[in-house]
Structure formats: C-alpha cells, structure tokens
Amino acid sequence: MAAALQKHCVFSLRAEQSETLDLLSDRAGSTSRSRKDFVFVINPKGANGRTGREWKKLLPYVRSRLGQQYNVHESFTSGPSHAVNITREAIREGADAVIAVGGDGTLHEVVNGFFWAGKPVCELDKGSNCVTTLGLIPLGTGSDFARTYGWKNDPHEATERIAKGLSSKIDIGFITGSGGEHHYFINVADIHLSAKAGYYSSTYKTFGNLCYVLGALRAFIGHHNLDLKIKVDEKDWKVYDKVTALCIGNGKFFGGGMKIVPNADPSSGNMEVVILQDFKWYDFVFKLYKLYNGSHLSEPNVESKSLKSIEVAVVEGEGDIYVQSDGEHLGFLPMKCSILPGVIDFFV
Numbered sequence: 001m002a003a004a005l006q007k008h009c010v011f012s013l014r015a016e017q018s019e020t021l022d023l024l025s026d027r028a029g030s031t032s033r034s035r036k037d038f039v040f041v042i043n044p045k046g047a048n049g050r051t052g053r054e055w056k057k058l059l060p061y062v063r064s065r066l067g068q069q070y071n072v073h074e075s076f077t078s079g080p081s082h083a084v085n086i087t088r089e090a091i092r093e094g095a096d097a098v099i100a101v102g103g104d105g106t107l108h109e110v111v112n113g114f115f116w117a118g119k120p121v122c123e124l125d126k127g128s129n130c131v132t133t134l135g136l137i138p139l140g141t142g143s144d145f146a147r148t149y150g151w152k153n154d155p156h157e158a159t160e161r162i163a164k165g166l167s168s169k170i171d172i173g174f175i176t177g178s179g180g181e182h183h184y185f186i187n188v189a190d191i192h193l194s195a196k197a198g199y200y201s202s203t204y205k206t207f208g209n210l211c212y213v214l215g216a217l218r219a220f221i222g223h224h225n226l227d228l229k230i231k232v233d234e235k236d237w238k239v240y241d242k243v244t245a246l247c248i249g250n251g252k253f254f255g256g257g258m259k260i261v262p263n264a265d266p267s268s269g270n271m272e273v274v275i276l277q278d279f280k281w282y283d284f285v286f287k288l289y290k291l292y293n294g295s296h297l298s299e300p301n302v303e304s305k306s307l308k309s310i311e312v313a314v315v316e317g318e319g320d321i322y323v324q325s326d327g328e329h330l331g332f333l334p335m336k337c338s339i340l341p342g343v344i345d346f347f348v
C-alpha cells in the first residue's frame with residue numbers, strides 16, 4: 001500500500017507538473033508496509049497563506065508524534081478542487097486516514113473526495129468493510145465545523161486527537177443540484193441571503209474574519225425576502241413566505257462563528273433546518289448577538305425542525321436564489337438535500 005501511494009503521488013506530480021506534492025515519509029526513507037498510511041491534504045493558501053506557514057512549523061511535531069506508528073504522507077493542493085482528487089486517489093490506493101489541513105473549504109473538498117457516483121469510494125473499490133477515517137487539522141479563516149466540537153485552530157491539539165485514534169461515525173449531507181449534479185457537505189448548506197453573503201465573503205478573505213461582515217453588507221444590496229416552496233421528508237410542498245435564509249445543519253456554526261443551527265449534531269442521523277423569515281436589516285443589527293449565541297430560535301419568525309430530506313424551490317417568477325454548502329458557492333435553486341447517516345468515520 002505504501003508503495004502504491006508512493007507511485008500515485010509520483011504520478012500526480014508528473015501529471016500535474018506540481019512541485020508541491022511530496023511524501024514526507026519517503027523523504028525520511030521510513031515508509032513501511034506494516035504500518036497504517038495517513039495522508040495529510042494541505043491547502044498552502046488557506047487563511048491567506050497562514051495554513052501553509054503553520055503546517056511547515058507543525059511538521060516536525062506531526063513526525064515525532066505519529067511517525068512511529070504511521071506512514072505519514074503529505075500532499076499539497078495546487079488549486080481549487082485538487083483536494084477532491086487527491087483524497088479520492090488516496091482512498092483508492094488504500095489510505096487508512098485522510099486528514100484535511102486547512103479551513104472549511106478544504107475539509108469540504110476532502111469530504112467530497114470520499115465519494116464517487118453517489119457512493120463511498122472505499123466501499124465501491126474494496127467492499128463494505130473498508131474504512132478510511134477522516135481527520136481535521138483546522139487552520140482556516142473561519143474553521144466553523146471544528147467549533148461544533150469546541151475545537152480551536154490549534155494544530156498541536158488536533159495532532160493529539162489523531163494520535164489518540166478515537167473516531168466516531170458522522171453523517172454527511174447529500175445535495176442534488178438543479179443540473180442533477182451531486183455534492184456532499186459536512187457542516188452547513190444554506191440558501192438565499194446567507195449564501196449570497198458567503199459568495200461575496202469569499203472575495204474578501206484577505207481581510208481575515210472581517211470578510212464575513214463585508215460579505216453580509218454586500219449581500220444586503222438588492223436583497224429581497226422571497227417566498228420559497230419547501231418539501232420535507234417527501235411530504236407535500238408547502239410555501240414559506242418572505243424567507244430571508246434557510247440553513248441546513250449537520251454542524252452548528254457558519255459565517256465565522258455564528259451558531260446558526262444550534263441543535264445540529266453530526267452524529268444524530270438527522271439534519272436540523274432553521275428558516276429565518278421576514279428579517280429586516282435592523283433585525284440583523286438588534287438580533288445579531290442571538291445569531292451568534294444560538295438563542296434566535298425563540299424568535300417568532302424563526303422555525304427550526306429536524307428532518308432527513310428537504311427540497312427547496314423558488315415560487316414561480318422569482319430570480320436566481322444562491323445556494324452554498326460549507327461556505328462554498330454551489331449555484332442556485334432548486335436543490336434537494338438528504339442525510340447519509342453515519343457514513344464517515346471521523347477522528348474526534
């Protein structure tokens with residue numbers, strides 16, 4: 001397996017003309033077939049380049065803490081979506097764990113690499129007993145998924161978690177977009193104002209965490225609350241009027257620390273949906289603290305429900321409504337989303 005991974009990485013290096021893909025343990029000359037293979041997928045450009053710098057400093061610690069037990073492979077992304085392919089190939093080559101090093105965008109891509117044609121890659125290639133564990137070293141701007149577990153952007157603490165080797169089965173959200181394409185999310189998928197804010201905030205990442213405020217301000221320009229059609233758990237369509245945002249949570253936080261889906265639990269087997277209706281700009285001024293501490297569910301124009309599947313579409317005549325998942329822009333309504341219960345083992 002270690003040799004296969006080595007072969008894959010050398011191939012990728014040639015195929016993508018990348019200088020960044022490297023095998024840590026190959027350099028150390030210590031790759032062993034008897035040990036498990038852990039692949040670290042690093043986005044060197046995450047958090048304005050901080051991820052790459054922090055990883056460089058962390059590397060000796062990772063080696064000393066994990067190198068005795070595991071073959072440690074490092075693989076740098078060369079651009080958007082590269083982490084999906086790295087992960088998929090690593091799993092096919094038999095990696096025992098794939099660890100995302102970066103923010104929610106990198107984690108999102110790694111999670112998408114766990115699947116192919118609607119099925120887990122591991123299961124497709126090697127049968128239902130095959131397990132590749134997902135890990136996270138949160139080093140992004142927002143790193144919102146880590147907040148659900150109360151984790152900070154502390155790479156040493158994260159390395160310790162991985163060294164302990166405790167894992168838990170977690171759910172993954174599965175989205176079918178307007179063109180029939182498949183996407184997976186681990187944290188929060190959301191629609192309308194928040195998704196538009198996320199779209200703009202990604203263009204302000206050079207401002208660090210302030211990007212979320214700037215993105216939200218930009219999204220308010222031209223924003224209208226809209227009537228949306230919603231179908232829950234395959235029941236009848238229902239129209240929700242003046243929807244400001246609809247958030248589907250597997251994790252609790254988005255937007256750099258907003259506890260938008262406070263009842264979400266990645267191991268519950270359900271998704272939690274929060275629908276904000278008829279919010280005005282001044283509601284965001286006076287109720288913003290509630291969105292951050294999760295107490296907004298007690299507001300009369302906020303509905304929260306637990307479900308297994310949801311379809312959302314525009315009521316006739318409305319324009320393009322933004323959809324994002326894990327802070328990544330996906331496109332526009334309509335969308336269908338369901339939960340894949342306990343489909344990934346995750347280092348906790």
Ligand SMILES: Nc1ncnc2c1ncn2[C@@H]1O[C@H](COP(=O)(O)OP(=O)(O)OP(=O)(O)O)[C@@H](O)[C@H]1O
Binds near residue numbers: 081109
């Ligand atoms: N080598 C690269 N060069 C440029 N962009 C990259 C590269 N590798 C990955 N990306 C893109 O960078 C985006 C952001 O990465 P990431 O999520 O790790 O950091 P962040 O945005 O700072 O953190 P967060 O999402 O937690 O706010 C991802 O969507 C990914 O597609």
